[in-house]
Amino acid sequence: MTTAAPLLPPADWRDFLALTKPRVMTLVVFTGLCGMLAAPASIHPVIGFTAILCIALGAGAAGALNQWYEADLDAAMRRTQKRPLPDGRMDRQSALHFGVGLAAFSVILMGLAVNLVAAAILTVSILFYVLVYTVWLKRRTPQNIVIGGAAGAFPPMIGWAAATGDMAVLPVLMFLLVFLWTPPHFWALALFVKTDYANAGVPMLPVVAGERVTRHQIGLYTIPMAIAAVAPWPLGLTGPVYGGVSVATTAIFALLALRVATRRQGEGDAMKPEKRLFRYSILYLFVIFGALVADRWIFA
């Protein structure tokens, strides 16, 4: 006797939207936009809009393929079990078709309407998130997010390339900032959703190496992150507006990270400093990238 797969009703547009991880995408799109606006070249507004749309669609496609591949993990974690696939609101094939179609569309549109450099970096970002992070590293090593996190750091370079068709030191520093920001951003969260990852068998750092090591690693990564954040100013790539904002906001980041790094296990149970660092990490990137653009426009 054969058992047929249960028939699902057609998925709603809201389910397809959820596949794209829209909340995370806001910051990805913002950093991409800032990379574009910080570049010393004017881009036609329609081309500029198309480039940002392609970054959003590419990131959304990568999010959909990530959820297609790891529906089993998402089903095992409280935070993710209401997503369309584990919740049974969509079949896996629809998610796969949607992800592949959207990825191809975003890259082709970027290549045809914007330029090949931006399309190439967008392709690398999508492949990095889906193949390097999701398929290869996530289930294998606690260094998954350190290496795989590069995917989310490419958008400022894509935005810059869209405007100039070229690369430069500033967008590489913007890449480095997001790349080095990702471990403190994610590990602060992982400390308070540790049991979720342990239940799903994902080797995130707090699960594999424990809280103490994770806290130290958050502190350690904050040092090069702070250097990458402030560097554009002494290097003469930005003016004092960025200098002031980057020093002040990075100092607050460092203080919050230090509080997390020096907390001992069992010292208070509310995980308040970790939650504070996680929430601040998101605000921080919005503010520092915003300041970069403001500075470049003021002193242009």
Ligand code: HEM
């Ligand atoms: C491998 C690297 C990363 C991992 C593992 C990671 C993981 C997470 C997780 C688990 C959440 C909380 C739940 C959720 O909304 O899904 C979150 C939230 C968030 N992340 Fe990350 N993240 C990474 C990199 C990034 C990057 C590069 C960006 C953008 C530049 C980013 C932006 C955000 C934002 C904006 C939120 C808040 C979403 C909300 O309001 O719910 N993340 N991240």
Ligand SMILES: CC(C)=CCC/C(C)=C/CC/C(C)=C/COP(=O)(O)OP(=O)(O)O
């Ligand atoms: C332009 C482009 C392709 C950008 C890259 C996309 C992107 C947003 C990368 C950031 C990585 C990220 C959100 C990881 C979430 O981890 P997870 O997938 O382990 O989170 P989960 O547990 O919520 O599924």
